[in-house]
Amino acid sequence: MTWNLRFRLRRRVTGTDEPPADHLHGELAASEPGHAFYYGHGAGVGDLASASHLLFRSDGARLWHGHIGADDGSTVFKGDGSALTGVAAASVAWANVTGKPTTLAGYGITDGVTTGDSRLSDAREWTAATITQAEAEAGSATTRRAWTAQRVRQAIVAWWAGSADKTKLDGIAAGATVGATWGSNLASIPASIDAIDGLTPAADRLAYYTGASTAALATLTPAARALLDDTDAAAMRATLGLGSAATTAASAYATAAQGAKADSALQPVTLATPTGVTLVAADDGWIGSIDVTVSFTADPNIWALAVEYRVDGGAWVALGLVTPASPVARIAPVTAGRSYQARARAQSGPSVSGWATSSALTAPAITRTIHGGSA
Numbered sequence: 001m002t003w004n005l006r007f008r009l010r011r012r013v014t015g016t017d018e019p020p021a022d023h024l025h026g027e028l029a030a031s032e033p034g035h036a037f038y039y040g041h042g043a044g045v046g047d048l049a050s051a052s053h054l055l056f057r058s059d060g061a062r063l064w065h066g067h068i069g070a071d072d073g074s075t076v077f078k079g080d081g082s083a084l085t086g087v088a089a090a091s092v093a094w095a096n097v098t099g100k101p102t103t104l105a106g107y108g109i110t111d112g113v114t115t116g117d118s119r120l121s122d123a124r125e126w127t128a129a130t131i132t133q134a135e136a137e138a139g140s141a142t143t144r145r146a147w148t149a150q151r152v153r154q155a156i157v158a159w160w161a162g163s164a165d166k167t168k169l170d171g172i173a174a175g176a177t178v179g180a181t182w183g184s185n186l187a188s189i190p191a192s193i194d195a196i197d198g199l200t201p202a203a204d205r206l207a208y209y210t211g212a213s214t215a216a217l218a219t220l221t222p223a224a225r226a227l228l229d230d231t232d233a234a235a236m237r238a239t240l241g242l243g244s245a246a247t248t249a250a251s252a253y254a255t256a257a258q259g260a261k262a263d264s265a266l267q268p269v270t271l272a273t274p275t276g277v278t279l280v281a282a283d284d285g286w287i288g289s290i291d292v293t294v295s296f297t298a299d300p301n302i303w304a305l306a307v308e309y310r311v312d313g314g315a316w317v318a319l320g321l322v323t324p325a326s327p328v329a330r331i332a333p334v335t336a337g338r339s340y341q342a343r344a345r346a347q348s349g350p351s352v353s354g355w356a357t358s359s360a361l362t363a364p365a366i367t368r369t370i371h372g373g374s375a
Contacts, residue, residue: 269301271346271353277307279342279361282330288366289332292358294322294344302346309342311335316343334363 104111131145137158160166189197191213199207199217206220230236237246276295281288294305307319307329319329319342331340341360346353 267349269348269351271302271348271351272297272299273354274305274344274346274356277342277344277356277358279340279358281334281361281364282332287333288336288363289330290334290340290342290361290363292319292329292331292342292344294327294329294356296324296327296344296346298324299346301348301351303349304347305344306347306352307342307344309340312339313341321347336363336365338363 101107128144128146131141131147131151133151133154135141135145136147136151136155139155139159192209192215195209195213195215196207199215202217204220204222205217207215208218210216227236227239230239274294274296278293278295280291280293282291292307292309294307296302296305302324304321304323305327306321308316309319309331310316319331322329327344329342331342334340339360339362341358343355343357345355
């Protein structure tokens with residue numbers, strides 16, 4: 001193809017409504033029809049007055065004062081790039097695009113993780129062998145294997161087949177009848193159940209057995225129900241209003257016969273300990289003796305005073321009982337030179353007071369008178 005360059009000055013009348021336009025333009029024309037490139041400058045043509053313009057001609061298209069458009073004005077592109085109208089966007093299949101980048105970096109994107117990153121080392125597909133049915137059913141292999149849904153099911157079925165729970169359920173199922181009803185599926189009704197079934201329920205009644213195959217209804221009052229709903233014996237005693245006597249041993253109380261005697265028996269009382277015990281040596285002219293005098297606080301409950309004595313700190317020996325009216329006892333005979341001591345306590349039936357003890361007294365020598373003389 002050959003190109004020819006020439007410049008031309010001409011006046012162009014564009015229409016009856018527009019003034020003539022003078023144009024100075026250059027033309028670069030090709031030797032083949034339909035290819036040309038123009039540059040022009042001239043006076044106004046419509047709203048493009050006094051503007052330089054380019055005219056590109058190729059099969060009727062043109063560039064005129066910064067615009068590209070068809071002769072009929074259907075397609076216009078403003079030369080400064082601010083608008084495009086009447087032109088459909090081109091659609092190109094991705095497969096037809098050539099020279100595409102092969103990495104993210106080729107698109108201006110920085111890779112977050114590279115193929116050599118250690119974090120991807122365990123993300124590869126596991127290629128272990130699939131576990132066998134025998135291994136799955138045995139459930140004892142320790143080597144790592146890949147599992148399938150089939151093998152998982154086989155393992156569960158094998159485990160359940162040997163489970164004690166399955167044995168129990170199988171036993172229940174063997175003796176169970178689905179949808180069983182009395183007198184139909186269950187032809188043999190136990191007599192004990194039939195006896196209860198033959199009763200007519202009523203308010204405040206409780207079913208109970210009167211024999212191996214007979215039953216009856218007993219009255220169950222609100223008071224009885226109040227006792228039955230108690231959770232323990234303590235709660236039942238509280239419902240019945242029982243005190244501590246209900247939990248005290250029977251042996252702690254008198255029998256009827258004992259109670260009759262107790263009505264006339266002396267009751268225990270508290271007695272005061274005697275205030276003193278005094279020893280006085282006595283000489284009746286033949287044998288030596290010691291009189292014991294008991295002092296005490298007057299008390300109508302005291303009916304006797306018990307007196308004991310001992311010699312030289314030995315064991316206590318009962319001397320006897322004296323009355324409150326005559327509280328004196330005598331120790332006789334006594335041996336001269338030996339030490340005597342006495343004690344006494346008040347007594348009233350089963351009740352006694354504490355002991356009051358005298359000071360020790362040494363028995364004196366005895367003077368005897370024989371036929372008017374002394375010995």
